[in-house]
Amino acid sequence: MATDHATPSTFTRGSGLPASLTPAWIEQLATRVAAAPDAARVTTNAPYTGIPLADLPVSTPADVEEAFGRARVAQKAWAATPLSERKKILLRFHDLVLAHKDEALDLMQAENGKTRRDASLEVIDIAITSRYYARNAAKYLSPKRRRGAMPLLTHTTERHHPKGVVTVISPWNYPLSMAASDAIAALMAGNAVVQKPDTQTALTALWSLGLMREAGLPADVWQMVVGRGSSIGGALMDNADYMMFTGSTASGRQIASDAGRRLIGASLELGGKNAMIALDDADIDKAAEGAVNACFPSAGQLCVSIERLYVAESIRDKFVAAFVARTKKLKIGAAYDYSIDVGSLTTPSQLCTVTTHVDDAVAKGATALAGGKARPDLGPLFYEPTILTDVTPDMTLYDHETFGPVVSVYSYRDVDEAIELANSSPYGLNASVWSGNGARGRAVAARVHAGTVNVNEAFAAAWGSIDAPMGGMGDSGLGRRHGADGILKYTEAQTVAHQRIQGFYPPTRVSPETWAAILTGAMKVLKAAGVR
Template identity: 70%
Template sequence: MSIELPDLTMNDEIRARQPFSALAAARAPQLAMRISAAPDAERVITTAPHDGSIVGDLPVSTREDVDEAFAVARQAQRAWAATPVRKRARVIARFHDLVLQRKNEILDLIQVENGKTRRDAFLEVADIALTARYYARTAPSLLKTRRRRGAFPVITHTTELRHPKGVVTVISPWNYPFSLAAGDTIPALLAGNAVVQKPDTQTALSALWAVDLMYEAGLPQGLWQIVVGPGRVLGDALMQGSDYMMFTGSTNSGKGIAGDAGEKLIGASLELGGKNAMVVLDDADLDKAAEGAVRACFSSTGQLCISIERLYVHRSVFDEFVKRFLRRVEDMQLGAVFDFSCDMGSLTSRSQLAAVAGHVDDAVAKGATVLAGGRARPDLGPLFYEPTVLAGVTSEMECYREETFGPLVSVYPFDSIDEAVRRANDTTYGLNASVWTRNGKRGRALAARLYAGTVNVNEAFAAAWGSVDAPMGGMGESGLGRRHGAEGLLKYTEAQTIAHQRVIGFRPPARMSYPLWAGALTAAFVVMKKAGMK
């Protein structure tokens, strides 16, 4: 049974005047009921980043609650795995429709919990619509039983089957609370799994809204369980109950999860940190590149794993590009409203504000120049920080190599393509990159030399992320595995090969000696190669 939510639809003018917490207050108590926790559980209060007002009063799960969530999910998963894939896909297709029909509800929740602008929140809605539609339509084909070439033509009948892993653990972050909560769960469910998810406590309501809508779309009860609490308390129980781990978060946490998954011999997919580079070539359209750089660096207040934190610009156009870029940065509108008028919102936590301010202060103290921004904006809210551009950043400064995860970018000139490639690749991370040029062939050739799981040509990050038929993920310390594409669904399955040998086997027929048998097979192999058989 789905939880009925009040209709709080309103026009943008009214919405813009409402306090964030007032719009979320009616949702929070009902959504919190979906958390797997005891009736007398401890409670945690979440607050709106833009002004500190109370948003949610959530029960905190214990290790025992996690164990119970896995037990419920595992029981429900058995019947779900036996459900035809096309029937599972119809649930996801209905979820797609409901998300679009009721987008204002989730846009409000994302904004109130995360602090980002409505423009950035809408990208999460668009992402889930793309992901749900893609997998609902492709899962039946990706999961169907396939004939494979047997050891011998005709007489070896070989098939490949795909079975669900069982119960998948999804640990989702606060920076894209709807997109990464639902986006990783959709293919896991379509593959026949159940899901136990631990969203970040700060943004749990956005994940809970997705769960509620999925049940409304027809998902059988018990298949998507939510637990809330600190990872240091729940982490062991989540690992012990899991048949597969899907984690998005910091590189340090990801390394620990990878080690634990290895000990348990289960699979893991990890999207971790990034120190992403954008390269502007000498033939780039500078206006488009400058506009793209604003989106690349400051979408979701820079709290985006695939955002750009390093800008490399050909020296011949460096001054002109920086001038056009700074003009756009200085024109950005900061604020917390429920319409689409603002360009950048608030940071989400005090720790992120401290990280951004710390990186800027460290760089300035060591000789960097602030070209734009460089200060907090308490007049707008407790966690606002201006979009900041630095020049003269050198290797002894913290922001040179460390991920800031906030509205901070450094600009550097370069003289040759080889230099740009070397400097862009001078990082332990390898998540995303961006290249700007009027020559598409030249841009793609440069992109292929960059050490990154995705590279966008004449776009910041949305082109690769939105290409959901292609894999998305990181190299190096940016992670393991991929989301999106066939791999984004098949990683949640176990492949099984069934080979049926007919007529003759792998021993010589009666009255044939082994030497003669070996000679006959050798001749057969030669003929098969000449015939072009694989």
């Protein structure tokens, strides 16, 4: 059995939906779904309480086909819109998101069950992303001179054209960040977007769509459909010029296979079993606080959150004591304000996964130093922040992603062992290294097999460094968000080379043998002159 649970006084009982989410407002959001007027409907429930939240129309494959048809017409005009005009729209969207942030926070909490603090970071993320691509897209997309084959004789230009219509499939765990950020870059590159947000959190995505249209985006350039992947996934793939997917590794493999069949590009952010390493010179209090912030935001339903924690033997006992003490002080519950530290899981299936993983580990000998059980007294999907030790390879959560507020703590003898353990997973999305010496921390980070590694931070430092790429290695996916990669992936690169005066074949009165000798000599001269 799990031991040392937090006392009931640590927790706060939740309430219903905020007054801002009126039925009329929710219905208005639902009208933005690309679906027939007589479409079938699906009901979503609020994680905090389980009460019905939204009644959404369900798109059919025919609806998806029609959305793509409208998008292709709109995309031609959108691609011809000057970058300066696209920039203005994104900057207006930036301002609208910040001006209406309380609406977004209420929606995210109602649909996802996360805390207001965690939801607020999504608002900031979208503001940063909008500003970044609005003000940097020209640098990435404008035609660039490149070195020609023959100095002075070859005029070479690199150009970038939009892919066309991009499919974006976004998940439920970060309903604003994942819905809007991928669309922002694709739109700024001149593409149209047909998006399928997860049904559970579709309202937040539809809210962002409405603000983008208010900012000036033509209606058919960004459209949203709602439905199960098993129903409309084929139409989304078959009509796409590029696929952006965030979700499970199993689904990502299938999408990669389908994209390969169609010879279109795909960017996939998939699962993770992220590791944190606390080195022997780490500040124990800071590292323990960092571990709390690494493991439990959004109830652990975060692709870059930490599920494996490796601590140097020399500091293990002190670190674990500090980590457990901080975890037990966390306030779990439902409130539409900033009083709560850990919110609810989002779906019954996620609660089932978390419960099954923890119960399996405890039954096989793991020890729960904190948490270890669901809290139905607070709401249908609450689960306590959980710290496990004595986890062994025969336990499911040892190497399978839990995607909940659960972390396993291990110790190691030396740095080489720590890195070997961190790299033992087939996943490679995010990692965290804690050290009192920044240079040492960065050196260890460089040896970790993960697309992003944070030193003395959990994940926000790398994620928030939007000028740098973010994505996974191994089973954690393909492609990158952010930076140049995040927008150029939505383009087709084209080289235009204009050869002037003399080409590569010999002039009329020069023999091929003589011409070959002339070219060979020219190569030697260019090399000696340091020409690249």
